Amino acid sequence: MPKVSNKGKQMPESPIRKLVPYADIAKKKGNKVYHLNIGQPDIKTPEVALNAVKNADIKVLEYSHSAGFESYRTKLSQYYKSHGLPIDVQDIIITTGGSEALLFAMGSTMDVDDEIIIPEPFYANYNGFSTASGVKVVPVISTIDDGFALPPITAFEKLITSKTKAILICNPGNPTGYLYSKEEIQQLAEIVKKHDLFLIADEVYREFIYDENDKHYSVMNVPGIKENAIMIDSVSKRYSMCGARIGCIVSKNKELMATAMKFAQARLSPPTFAQIASEAALETPQSYFTEVIEEYKERRDTLVSELNKIEGVKVATPKGAFYCIAQLPVKNADDFAQWLLESYDNNGETVMIAPAAGFYSTPNVGLNEVRIAYVLKKEDLVRSVQILKDALRVYNAK
Incomplete structure (x- = not known):
């Protein structure tokens, strides 16, 4: 058998x-x-997104560009810039959900048996994505006693080996809801610069911050780590569009993005109707x-x-x-x-x-x-x- x-x-x-x-x-x-x-x-789900699909005048349901609709990436860049993120069109590849963006990130930065450090508890599928990529997860434990705050940087340093290629965080966190402070993100930035690692930030819950004095600080805003930073994003939670399966991988690192594009080409293109909905969703009022x-x-x-x-x-x-x-x-x-x-x-x-x-x-x-x-x-x-x-x-x- x-x-x-x-x-x-x-x-x-x-x-x-x-x-x-x-x-x-x-x-x-x-x-x-x-x-x-x-x-x-x-x-x-915003009506503007649903109506865009209902009213789409399509005679042939074609492939899109492997990086996604240029019109969508252009509007997405404008959206990010309006929220203070310096992201240009060429910094974005549209993916089939944030999940594919994470797979592209791992595939583009790590080889079989390489290591990725992740504060745990973490989004359960990181284990699955790592297994699929042949990558070893090296956990650094955060605890409920301190609200799942970032573990001390010394705890990260102890885990770094020649096989370590990246640190992955989810901010705000799934499953903890923890929001990393600007100081914590800067600490991570310093360690990835020091050890020449990638810092992958899953930021799909960026909009969902609840206390007046709290602010989200993106890895794309950190000075000095343009070559290290990779942002993962998705429409799933932002617009209550989980079934659309549209996300993106974002980075200023040109070699990284060229490599990710090869993975994007291999899977041909992200889904057309879902991109239509996601592009229209950008018109959702505040x-x-x-x-x-x-x-x-x-x-x-x-x-x-x-x-x-x-x-x-x-x-x-x-x-x-x-x-x-x-x-x-x-x-x-x-x-x-x-x-x-x-x-x-x-x-x-x-x-x-x-x-x-x-x-x-x-x-x-x-x-x-x-x-x-x-x-x-x-x-x-x-x-x-x-x-x-x-x-x-x-x-x-x-």
């Missing part, structure tokens, strides 16, 4: 999606499932973002407040994105999350959460933590936490 690849065997399951079969079973039983496991916003951010801020405050009412639960207050990590009074969050769907309901309702161990690459870390996405309306978040509180009582009484 033919055998599958070792790479395939090593590919990690998604902690966000692996429990879907159990959720399906719960729903077939007639239970309502509150989805706190996945960052799928319930915010409406009032849309003002309302969305205010809504998410209220949801964050509601969720954190409700979680803090449960004895034994510890939560780090997120400053951005729309996730938080909660530490639960259980030994194994994977078992608890599966039990919630398979064996428990509260008046015909239960919740789906993402076990946080899958957001670490260090074994046996985060076993009692979960990631919660506050992408539901406030009443549903309150009800979800009520269910979670009762479920913890029942589970721990077994």
Whole structure:
């Protein structure tokens, strides 16, 4: 019998999606499932984007340029500049989601068995992208006790070897919601300059900052690291367009971008209709973002407040994105999350959460933590936490 690849065997399951079969079973039983496991916003996609697709007068659905529509890249450059980011058209390659941008970044900067340092917990798919690229993740642990702040630079320095090619951060963070300060970004800039590394910043949640005194500081704004900095972006969260699968890789490093273009050519082009929607989405008025951010801020405050009412639960207050990590009074969050769907309901309702161990690459870390996405309306978040509180009582009484 033919055998599958070792790479395939090593590919990690998604902690966000692996429990879907159990959720399906719960729903077939007639239970309502509150989805706190996945960052799928319930915010409406801007009408201007949807109308652009509905009204597109296309006779032949052609390939686009491998870098994406020039018209889209031009408007995207203007958008970035209006937000203080010095990004030109030639600095942008449109990708099939931020996921492909990350794969292009890894493929363009690292060879098999090279190493990438990532503060953990981190977006679970970084493990998958690294496995697919034959790259070794070297984690540096941040903790819930200090709100998942950047670990000391000395911790990074200790991990750098001749195989180290890049540091990857998500800012604001998924799954923690942590927002790196300007000082923390500058510290990272100094270390990548010193050791001649790339600094890859996944900035897809840039707009989602909730406290008045907090500001997002992009790697594209850091002086002196033009050749080191790579920015990853996406329309998925900004415009509630996860299904569009449009993102981009951005860098001032010409050799890096020429290399990434070869990967872009190999996959031919990003999807046409999704680019049409994404280009139109740039016309979205600022009032849309003002309302969305205010809504998410209220949801964050509601969720954190409700979680803090449960004895034994510890939560780090997120400053951005729309996730938080909660530490639960259980030994194994994977078992608890599966039990919630398979064996428990509260008046015909239960919740789906993402076990946080899958957001670490260090074994046996985060076993009692979960990631919660506050992408539901406030009443549903309150009800979800009520269910979670009762479920913890029942589970721990077994």
